[in-house]
Amino acid sequence: MELEERLEQRCAEVGIAPNHLENVKNFLAPLRTYHLETYEHSIRVGLKASQIAEYMHLNPKPALYGVLHDVGKSKIPLSVLDKKVGFNSQDMEVMKNHTLEGFNILLAGRYMFSAALAVSHHRFQPNCYPLILPGLPFPLNDKTRGAITLYSRIVSIADHNDALRRKNDRFGGKDMSLEEGKRIMISLNKDQERLIEELYRAGVLT
Incomplete structure (x- = not known):
């Protein structure tokens, strides 16, 4: 099943109304056109978070x-989004702007809770x-x-998990062990730590 179909199905399962699903698609549309990899990552993260x-x-x-x-990554230069080698501190400073850009996009669309998630999901890492x-x-x-x-x-845990899997794909496509x-x-x-241990045991994280 395609990611978009999985998103539609999951929205129906959890009770997201069709008009809100349409709004979600509209928010994601610029990202889909601008950077497909990030668009697909975003859907996977939402599905995993649920x-x-x-x-x-x-x-x-x-x-x-x-x-x-x-x-908000639709506002980040492609030269930064696509950089696989030599990503430095200057690039990171540019990338950090995506949280505030996303906050402003979603706030303008009156999606207050989503705006708060967008600006907060990197607040739990060592260099928050x-x-x-x-x-x-x-x-x-x-x-x-x-x-x-x-x-x-x-969302932060789901984001880390998906980013980890994607990063692994860059190294010859070799599978990383669950451990x-x-x-x-x-x-x-x-x-x-305890939650993550449980999520791996349950097969929620892979």
């Missing part, structure tokens, strides 16, 4: 909106960014703040 949430006995619907986590989060146009209660943190964390993949995932997400 699986992780379901495993945790959480509502998978907010996690599925993780498909929009990288929409952005250092200062932009404010939303209205105050958030503690429950909403907690949900943003929780689902951003889930090696798990070791790297834990090193990137030390605060979630």
